[in-house]
Amino acid sequence: MRILFTSWAWTTHFYPMVPLAWAARVAGHDVRFAAPSDLVPSIVASGLPAVTAGEDFDIVGDFQERIVTVMDYENDHARGEAELAERHAARSRAVMEHYTAIAAAMTPGLLDYARDWRPDAVVYDPLAWAGVLVADDLGVPAVRSLFGPDLSAAIRPEHTDVLDPLLESLGLDRPESTLGDLTVDPCPPYVQIDAPVRRQHIRFVPYNALPVVPPAAHEPGRSGRPRVCLTWGTTTDRMVGETAFLPPNVLEAMLSLDAELVIAIAARQEHLLPDLPPEVTIAKSVPLDVLLPTCDLVVQRGGSGTSHTAALYGVPQLILPLMPDTLLTARTFCSSGAGVFLRPDEADAETIRENAARILEPDSSFRRQARALADDMERLPRMPDAVRAMEELAA
Amino acid sequence: MRVLFVTVPWPTNFHVLAPLAWALRGAGHEVRIASGPGLTDAVGRSGHQIVVCGPDGDVAPLFAERVGPMYDIDWSDREPAAAEADAEAVVGVFAGIADRMADDLVAFARSWRPDLVVHEPTAAAGALVAAVLGVPSVRHLWGPDVTAPVEHLHRRLLTPLWERFGLTEVDLGGELTLDPGPVSLREAGTPDHRPVRYVPFNGPGEIPRWLDAPAARPRVLVTWGTAMSRMGRPDAFWLREAVASVAAELAGDDPEVLVARAADQAELLGPVPDGVRELEQVPLHAILPTCAAVVHHGGSGSTLGAVAAGVPQLVVALSPDQVRNALRVEASGAGLMLLPRDGGAAAVRAGTGPLVRRLLTDPSFGAAAARLRAELAAQPAPWEIVADLERLAQRAVPA
Numbered sequence: 001m002r003i004l005f006t007s008w009a010w011t012t013h014f015y016p017m018v019p020l021a022w023a024a025r026v027a028g029h030d031v032r033f034a035a036p037s038d039l040v041p042s043i044v045a046s047g048l049p050a051v052t053a054g055e056d057f058d059i060v061g062d063f064q065e066r067i068v069t070v071m072d073y074e075n076d077h078a079r080g081e082a083e084l085a086e087r088h089a090a091r092s093r094a095v096m097e098h099y100t101a102i103a104a105a106m107t108p109g110l111l112d113y114a115r116d117w118r119p120d121a122v123v124y125d126p127l128a129w130a131g132v133l134v135a136d137d138l139g140v141p142a143v144r145s146l147f148g149p150d151l152s153a154a155i156r157p158e159h160t161d162v163l164d165p166l167l168e169s170l171g172l173d174r175p176e177s178t179l180g181d182l183t184v185d186p187c188p189p190y191v192q193i194d195a196p197v198r199r200q201h202i203r204f205v206p207y208n209a210l211p212v213v214p215p216a217a218h219e220p221g222r223s224g225r226p227r228v229c230l231t232w233g234t235t236t237d238r239m240v241g242e243t244a245f246l247p248p249n250v251l252e253a254m255l256s257l258d259a260e261l262v263i264a265i266a267a268r269q270e271h272l273l274p275d276l277p278p279e280v281t282i283a284k285s286v287p288l289d290v291l292l293p294t295c296d297l298v299v300q301r302g303g304s305g306t307s308h309t310a311a312l313y314g315v316p317q318l319i320l321p322l323m324p325d326t327l328l329t330a331r332t333f334c335s336s337g338a339g340v341f342l343r344p345d346e347a348d349a350e351t352i353r354e355n356a357a358r359i360l361e362p363d364s365s366f367r368r369q370a371r372a373l374a375d376d377m378e379r380l381p382r383m384p385d386a387v388r389a390m391e392e393l394a395a
Numbered sequence: 396m397r398v399l400f401v402t403v404p405w406p407t408n409f410h411v412l413a414p415l416a417w418a419l420r421g422a423g424h425e426v427r428i429a430s431g432p433g434l435t436d437a438v439g440r441s442g443h444q445i446v447v448c449g450p451d452g453d454v455a456p457l458f459a460e461r462v463g464p465m466y467d468i469d470w471s472d473r474e475p476a477a478a479e480a481d482a483e484a485v486v487g488v489f490a491g492i493a494d495r496m497a498d499d500l501v502a503f504a505r506s507w508r509p510d511l512v513v514h515e516p517t518a519a520a521g522a523l524v525a526a527v528l529g530v531p532s533v534r535h536l537w538g539p540d541v542t543a544p545v546e547h548l549h550r551r552l553l554t555p556l557w558e559r560f561g562l563t564e565v566d567l568g569g570e571l572t573l574d575p576g577p578v579s580l581r582e583a584g585t586p587d588h589r590p591v592r593y594v595p596f597n598g599p600g601e602i603p604r605w606l607d608a609p610a611a612r613p614r615v616l617v618t619w620g621t622a623m624s625r626m627g628r629p630d631a632f633w634l635r636e637a638v639a640s641v642a643a644e645l646a647g648d649d650p651e652v653l654v655a656r657a658a659d660q661a662e663l664l665g666p667v668p669d670g671v672r673e674l675e676q677v678p679l680h681a682i683l684p685t686c687a688a689v690v691h692h693g694g695s696g697s698t699l700g701a702v703a704a705g706v707p708q709l710v711v712a713l714s715p716d717q718v719r720n721a722l723r724v725e726a727s728g729a730g731l732m733l734l735p736r737d738g739g740a741a742a743v744r745a746g747t748g749p750l751v752r753r754l755l756t757d758p759s760f761g762a763a764a765a766r767l768r769a770e771l772a773a774q775p776a777p778w779e780i781v782a783d784l785e786r787l788a789q790r791a792v793p794a
Contacts, residue, residue, distance in 0.1 A: 018442055019417070019420060019421055022414075022417040022420075022421065022442065023417070023418075023421040023778070025414065025417070025594060025596075026414045026415075026417050026418040026421065026594055026776060026777045026778050027776055027778055028592065028594070028772065028776050030684075032602065032607065040601055043599070044440065044599045044600065044601060045439060045440055045442075045599070046442040046599070047413065047440055047441040047442040047443075047596065047598070047599045048442075048599060049599065049600070049602050049678055049680070049681055050599065050600070050601045050602065051601070051602050051604065051607065052601065052604075053604070112604075113604055113607065116604070116607055116608035116609065117607040117608070203423050205420055205421060205423070207442060209442075210444070211435065211438055211439030211442075211443065211444055211445055212435060212439070212444070212445055212447065213427060213444045213445065213446050215446050215447075215448075215499065215502070215503045215506075216506065218506070218507055219506060287444060290444070378423065382421060382422045382423055383421030383422065383778075384421060384422070384778050
């Protein structure tokens with residue numbers, strides 16, 4: 001059958017869809033990955049057949065303007081109940097407006113394309129509502145491909161006045177839900193947030209668009225000390241700003257730790273690094289699925305790719321989230337006992353160091369729980385099971 | 396488990412392996428592709444991960460140096476001794492690559508400890524590394540079994556390499572050979588290889604929107620693959636002649652002529668006749684299913700791609716492996732062949748159009764192509780082979 005994949009122009013959302021799209025191809029299905037032109041080079045780099053559809057959109061600008069301005073989670077503890085409720089409502093509306101703006105840019109082009117190509121199913125990243133609108137228009141199943149904790153399940157289009165003008169302008173009916181007919185979910189089940197959806201759990205398959213593996217990158221360190229990987233992901237500096245990259249409190253804590261420190265960065269982030277002692281290893285564009293299995297701890301900001309990869313390989317995590325979605329990712333993964341997260345207001349250098357040291361203790365509960373989480377993830381169904389579920393839905 | 400794929404740095408050989416590598420990853424296994432630095436870009440553009448072994452860049456110039464001059468040979472009445480020397484020259488190219496990959500490859504594999512090695516037939520280093528580690532090796536064909544008939548040459552040329560690693564003999568055939576082609580396209584006398592369904596992958600690309608919209612007119616595609624233009628023989632690259640011939644034959648008729656070419660073939664092709672639509676770096680698997688016929692040079696990607704799409708094909712073949720593909724296609728009834736060795740460009744210009752006309756007017760070609768397509772579709776998909784590979788690796792675990 002024909003399966004149309006779509007995502008907005010953000011690699012965090014796109015990468016987890018790549019193994020699923022390839023699984024559909026190797027099962028014999030005809031696959032297209034359609035997105036606005038900003039994402040097309042990433043699609044081509046994944047080996048998938050790319051189609052440009054929908055208008056590009058300044059997602060970072062819109063996010064910073066609409067969402068960063070109402071986040072201010074740091075001060076929630078000082079807010080009274082009424083003020084907090086008001087703040088939540090403002091955030092929810094801002095997020096809704098953000099997704100609607102993305103949908104407004106993507107949907108007309110995607111609709112044109114899909115009406116020509118006639119897919120039998122549409123797979124969409126949970127925030128690319130264009131996917132569900134197009135599936136609805138064609139009368140085919142909409143499959144939501146999650147990239148992490150099911151944050152979007154809570155963002156229901158209750159503000160109908162936000163989405164409705166877009167639907168009216170395109171002559172589309174309001175979909176029953178933006179959650180689709182099936183949710184393909186790599187998040188370990190007991191850390192996932194509950195939502196009223198039909199869920200197909202799958203074992204996470206890492207994909208991170210870093211094709212060159214140094215031959216010794218999988219080998220453990222030789223120092224005999226525990227090895228700690230520090231990574232700030234590849235999107236935070238673009239989303240929140242370069243000053244948010246590896247803040248001084250985090251670096252100070254890591255450098256004071258009795259451990260071998262490896263800092264994983266994308267090649268383009270090299271200029272963001274401060275001067276570092278020579279014993280610190282800089283792993284430039286080394287895929288995390290190769291590097292993390294050599295580590296005893298990963299310290300990171302709650303990116304879903306990093307969190308899943310660490311969980312898959314049984315590596316405990318210390319998460320220092322900055323944004324609402326990463327806070328949620330941090331909370332879900334750490335609820336398993338496989339790590340600790342610190343809110344920004346708690347994350348002074350000493351607290352970070354103490355927690356890292358606690359996790360690193362030989363036979364700490366965090367190490368044990370991380371291994372248990374990895375075992376659980378290995379027991380989940382595989383990609384072909386997700387493809388079969390899509391086939392059944394479309395039949 | 397960990398699966399190490401080994402291929403020479405030749406993108407078309409690698410492209411056939413990429414879907415099986417994805418099937419393994421989707422099933423939860425770890426995969427690395429080992430090849431020369433010349434394959435880095437192609438591996439990157441498949442979503443896989445490469446471990447660079449040895450110094451070799453693109454194989455095409457190496458190959459062109461030895462094979463380019465052979466395009467003028469008439470293979471049908473070649474003296475056996477001369478033919479043997481020709482074959483040895485070709486095998487020598489690949490033996491040299493294996494030799495130059497071996498040290499890095501074995502060092503990496505000793506550390507990474509794969510449970511299984513998958514290699515394509517020209518990558519003898521794959522068989523070597525499996526033997527050194529004592530793990531099973533699987534040979535994955537990309538077309539006709541080109542190496543089996545010259546195994547004695549491999550043995551002779553590779554023995555010094557085996558000895559370098561303390562081995563006297565290495566099983567080049569592997570414990571299992573996977574053949575992605577339809578069984579009925581196999582040559583007589585081919586061993587009973589395990590069939591796997593060819594999943595078309597020609598490298599990625601952006602698909603123009605009009606290609607995925609319903610076509611108003613039937614289409615005829617002309618393509619010359621991606622390798623022939625890099626063989627140092629522009630006089631034997633006949634895309635321009637084939638396009639001109641098809642366009643002249645079909646002028647004023649309903650079918651629309653498409654030409655698919657690589658970015659580096661723009662000059663070789665030159666300006667196309669009026670009404671011919673040009674596609675640059677668009678994957679064949681997206682074009683072929685929209686076509687009523689295809690003309691190509693007999694490369695394995697084009698041949699198997701046409702089979703997978705159920706499209707009748709005209710194969711204009713030159714080198715021995717291309718001629719072998721052409722003969723099998725014609726015998727299947729799903730297409731015709733043109734062997735222009737003597738006539739060269741003039742023969743392509745004169746012969747291509749009329750043969751395409753036959754493909755379009757005689758419905759038997761379409762019926763045979765549909766049968767081949769159905770046969771291929773019934774072969775196990777790559778993900779269905781994964782369990783076999785798991786069992787193979789399991790069985791090999793020392794007690």
